[in-house]
Amino acid sequence: MMENNSKLAENIVDRVLASKEEIQKAVARIGAEITRDYEGKELFVIGVLKGGFMFMADLVREIQIPLQMDFIAVSSYGSSTKTSGVVRLIKDIDKPLDGKHLLIVEDIIDSGVTLKYLKEMFATRGPLSIRVCTIFDKPSRRKVEMQGDYVGIEIPDEFVIGYGLDYDGKYRNLPDLCVLRRDVYEKE
Ligand code: PRP
Numbered sequence: 001m002m003e004n005n006s007k008l009a010e011n012i013v014d015r016v017l018a019s020k021e022e023i024q025k026a027v028a029r030i031g032a033e034i035t036r037d038y039e040g041k042e043l044f045v046i047g048v049l050k051g052g053f054m055f056m057a058d059l060v061r062e063i064q065i066p067l068q069m070d071f072i073a074v075s076s077y078g079s080s081t082k083t084s085g086v087v088r089l090i091k092d093i094d095k096p097l098d099g100k101h102l103l104i105v106e107d108i109i110d111s112g113v114t115l116k117y118l119k120e121m122f123a124t125r126g127p128l129s130i131r132v133c134t135i136f137d138k139p140s141r142r143k144v145e146m147q148g149d150y151v152g153i154e155i156p157d158e159f160v161i162g163y164g165l166d167y168d169g170k171y172r173n174l175p176d177l178c179v180l181r182r183d184v185y186e187k188e
Contacts, residue, residue: 071093104130
């Protein structure tokens with residue numbers, strides 16, 4: 001049943017998988033862990049667009065140490081390049097990474113292909129360390145070995161939208177993580 005009664009969710013949401021309150025709690029927990037782990041270190045937080053924008057905005061406000069941040073963008077989900085394990089970089093960062101501890105911030109780890117690519121790419125730029133942070137994790141979908149260092153909420157293999165995640169470019173602005181109604185994507 002649909003617990004989320006927002007106008008936007010009407011007719012497209014099957015059910016709420018993680019409410020905004022649950023997400024908020026997970027973000028606060030991860031923020032506290034990062035604050036503790038990186039105290040006294042040069043932290044550089046890199047958000048992965050587009051899906052990661054909302055988690056990034058919430059997470060950095062829960063981190064209580066000075067940090068630098070930037071965004072990168074990679075090729076869109078579902079493309080044939082992605083399934084073949086090739087990720088295209090659309091927007092890079094322009095700052096040098098030597099002497100920095102990198103934290104890559106994602107909305108979701110699915111096959112793991114995107115993060116594997118990003119970790120390997122950033123590793124060539126001389127950072128002191130690289131860790132991965134994701135708000136959602138779908139471990140049942142992994143195609144390559146990839147584990148988040150900071151993981152918010154583990155989810156089953158469902159078509160999810162909201163809190164940054166889209167269907168056909170839309171619904172990223174739903175505050176809860178929701179399961180998309182099957183008839184919405186099967187009618188096409
Ligand atoms: C999604 C998500 C991750 C990636 C995870 O991005 O934001 O970046 O897929 O999938 P993977 O583990 O199978 O690589 P998407 O390509 O949909 O782009 P978007 O964030 O711009 O929607």
